[in-house]
Amino acid sequence: MNKAILAATACVACLIAPIAVADATATGATLALLENPQVCGRPETAGDVQPTADMVMVPGFGTDGFPVDTTNPEAQAWFDHGVRLRWAFEHTESVRAFRKARRLDPDCGMCAWGEAWAMGPNLNGGGTDELSIATGLRVAREARRLARDATPMQRQMIDALIQRYSGKESSRAMRFARAMDRIAKRNPDDVSVGNIAADAWMLQPQGDWWDENGKAADPAVTRAMEILEHSLAVKPDNPGAIHLYIHLTEWSDDPHRALAYGERLARLAPAASHLVHMPSHTFYRVGRYKDAMMSNVQAVALDKAYDRLASPPGGVKAMRLHAHNIHFGMGGALMAGGAEKGLELADWYMAAYPGLMAAPRAGEEGFIVYRQIMAADAYALYGRFGTAAQVAALAEPDAGRPLMRTGWRYARGEAAARRGDSSAVRLEAQAIADLLAQDGFKGEMADRQKGFAELFQKVLEGRAAMIDGDYQAAVAAYGRAAAIQAMNPEGGDPPLIWYPTRRSLAAALLASGDAAGAKVKIEELLKDWPNDPYSYYVLYRAELARGDEAAANEALRRAGVEWIGGPMSLAEA
Known part of the structure; x- marks a missing residue:
């Protein structure tokens, strides 16, 4: 992939x-x-970030963070919160948190490092514009100047970050990944460092992560996997590592390997909407559509709660991932027959983005x-x-x-x-x-x-x-x-x-008298849409037509695993 x-x-x-x-x-x-x-x-830019003085710290974003060069407990708390927001992919809010830490302790070098790190390239495609790169380099250099009391490892992290923003543009991602990897190898059980290194390796490939068989197509992917699996062995409840691991394994040959971690991520960061949402990536890939729906129903509610508690600039409708949460929830609801929750999400989507109805500017x-x-x-x-x-x-x-x-x-x-x-x-x-x-x-x-x-x-x-x-x-x-x-x-x-429109094709084949063709089509599509309940219903009808009662009963059983809707029919498959 x-x-x-x-x-x-x-x-x-x-x-x-x-x-x-x-x-x-x-x-x-x-x-x-x-x-x-x-x-x-x-993508967000450094210019998107709004003032920080009145920013509110909302609890429930996990446990990420590490001690830095400040004696001010409030600055340390905001630094940790910035790390948590960054791993929750709340990039703009993360930059704001690090800037608030700097306001509380202007001499904190690692607080400046956090600001520069959070505004830079990320897996969402943000932080690559000229303003973010130039600002990131300036702030990273400020961090190096300020970091007299930082640990030797943290000064190395600052130097690595400067590599991300300077020198030949085509080699920046690789140089940053290699620099962070060296630090990670010297500190193998430091999960915070490991997460940053794995994230850097995941950003490095210009092409495929996985080949058509789900095998690693770039050494950077293999190395990121090694780091994250070691990190999760050291700290299996680390939200940042779990988040990255879900993304990394989602399109691999075995998305199930992230399932156990994803199932507990929402409990580890119960207020972080994107982390509550993240397991749905794995749920969808393994065919748990009801769970994909509910993860995002909860994520949408958390976005609204964060808006009430923290009043971020632009409100809930300006949250970068809010539409994605709604979209994912609607997709799960459609696949599972979740009419009630699905229609609530649909109503909210249409209300939240009314500009969709008018001609574009x-x-x-x-x-x-x-x-x-x-x-x-x-x-x-x-x-x-x-x-x-x-x-x-x-x-x-x-x-x-x-x-x-x-x-x-x-x-x-x-x-x-x-x-x-x-x-x-x-x-x-x-x-x-x-x-x-x-x-x-x-x-x-x-x-x-x-x-x-x-x-x-x-x-x-x-x-x-x-x-x-x-x-x-x-x-x-x-x-x-x-x-x-x-x-x-x-x-x-x-x-x-x-x-999968192939299930409609299979239903039509079955109705036309081709039960064998319908069965083949359903078995083929279930590889891409595992556990699709409506596809199992079509398979049930095909097996009945073929006279295989045992296979029909098994298909009907499996149709009921993920379906919470009403009666099914071939005409609506």
């Missing part, structure tokens, strides 16, 4: 999963974008595209689980928002499919086709948007065909949707297309 799955581009303000949609005519540039999706928040197109793609999960929730009144109340998006209009049409189409009204479903599918014909999808991601829209058009065409009993037409429509989705890996972070 590409390391860039953890890197956000400069215009993106929310975590995005591996995109699985593109038109068949997509350009090479577009396909390159598809292979480098965004996650974990938009100049310069915001890329940012808005991703937010609209995330909104597709909200629309899917309304369509799959909402009442007729809820669906009817959905406002029609502005004509300049064809992607939002696609989601809106899809919601109405899914709701019509639940009513068994194939004519209404076809009207919504045709409306999406008309949007594509009008060629209103503009910008550098136009191909991407068109593929996204066509996929949902074909899903609705398949739904209508299933209702009408035209199973060959359903196979053709769902087959096209699956072909679009197959242009990139489907499962994960969460997927931008909320479900």
Whole structure:
């Protein structure tokens, strides 16, 4: 898996999963974008950081931190809090905490080190702009000047950080990783140092972390894994190490190895929304969709609580990872049939980002595209689980928002499919086709948007065909949707297309009389979407058609493990 799955581009303000949609005519540039999706928040710069004097320390962010060169207990407490915020990927808040520590003790060299470290490159793709790099170098040099009372190891950490910001740009990441690695090797049981070194190695690769078989594709990945596994052997309850380990193993050949750590992360940092969210990365990869949903329901609530307690600049809607938490929760709810919680998240997403409905302003197109793609999960929730009144109340998006209009049409189409009204479903599918014909999808991601829209058009065409009993037409429509989705890996972070369209294809194959083909298709997709309950329902029906009662009963049992929704049907698979 590409390391860039953890890197956000400069215009993106929310975590995005591996995109699985593109038109068949997509350009090479577009396909390159598809292979480098965004996650974990938009990049922040040193200029984003607001004043710190009135910053409030919210407890419950874990136990990370270490003694530094200050005799002021308040400064030490704020330094530790800055470390905890950094490992919670609250990068701007981390910089603010370190700056508050410096206000309390202007002579604390390591407090300056913390400020410089927190504003620099991170796995979200932030801290790489010119202002952050220049400010980071200036502050790191201040740290070296001030650190007379720091330990020799801490002065080495300051020198390593200066390497990150100076010299030849192409070698900075490698020099910083190597410098921190030397310190880690001399202090192998210092988990704080180990986490920083592992993080540096994870940032170093320019290409893939993992090959197509889930094996390490870069020595930096192997070394980061060694460091984190040793750190977790020394301190198995260290939140920073667990956070990094989840990210590192998520796309490996064995994401389960982080499961036990992830299951206790929320208890270790109960107020840190991103750390409460983080286990859902592993939960999704191993097919625990209910847990992925609830982790993010809790994370969204914690974002709101942090806003009430700490009043961060911009409030909850400005939190870099808030939309990602909602998106992940909606994805889990759709897969698990979690109607109640899912609709609550959908309502909040649409209320929190009302600008999605209006035509974009100049310069915001890329940012808005991703937010609209995330909104597709909200629309899917309304369509799959909402009442007729809820669906009817959905406002029609502005004509300049064809992607939002696609989601809106899809919601109405899914709701019509639940009513068994194939004519209404076809009207919504045709409306999406008309949007594509009008060629209103503009910008550098136009191909991407068109593929996204066509996929949902074909899903609705398949739904209508299933209702009408035209199973060959359903196979053709769902087959096209699956072909679009197959242009990139489907499962994960969460997927931008909320479900595996291959399961709809399998349902259509089964309805057409091809039970063996349906079984093969389901068994294939379960490798990418493990434990998908609706896929197991389709498999149950296929096994019944094949006359294998024992296999059918086992598939039905497994369908119930992750499903908390109502009755299932092939027409809605």
